[in-house]
Amino acid sequence: MExxxxxxxxxxxxxxxxxxxxxxxxxxxxxxxxxxxxxEDVEIIVWGSTAKLVAENKHIQEKLLDIKAKGVEVRFCIACATKIGVVDEIEALGFELKPMGLPLTEVLKTNGKLLTV
Incomplete structure (x- = not known):
């Protein structure tokens, strides 16, 4: 195995x-x-209603910003955030928003390590 x-x-x-x-x-x-x-690398993809939780919950915001500062990559699905109406709040916190369908598909197609919670 490579x-x-x-x-x-x-x-x-x-x-x-x-x-x-x-x-x-x-x-x-x-x-x-x-x-x-x-x-070596850990990334969290924030998908669906979790974007609303982050936008509305200060404690969750603080915790997520803390682990981001420690090196965890955090990316939000912009399609989800747009549908839920929280793009401005997520951007104001300094998180990356982008289409996440293709990056998730790449993880799956390359047999990447994926934990779904």
């Missing part, structure tokens, strides 16, 4: 808008993964 970037990067597809799940699973695992070097 040792390439897919063996070193974890993508977390975050779709569950429960704040406890966000804090106790998504954020905790993403941060620990970098801290303990379980993965």
């Amino acid at each position: 040792n390439n970037n897919t063996d070193k990067k974890l993508t977390i597809l975050w779709t569950n808008a429960d704040p406890l799940t966000a804090e106790m699973m998504v954020f905790m695992y993403a941060e620990a993964s970098l801290t303990y070097k379980w993965w």
Whole structure:
């Protein structure tokens, strides 16, 4: 098996808008993964109603900004954020918004490591 970037990067597809799940699973695992070097790169794709949770919940915003500052890449699905009406709020926080369908498809097609929560 070829040792390439897919063996070193974890993508977390975050779709569950429960704040406890966000804090106790998504954020905790993403941060620990970098801290303990379980993965070289960790990215969170914020998809669906989770964008609304981030836009409306200051505590979740702070936690997500904190793990971003520690090296976790955080990207929001712009199509979802647009439909939910939270693009301005997400941009104001400094997060990246872009179409995420193709990047997610690439993770799947290249047998990347994907955790869906």
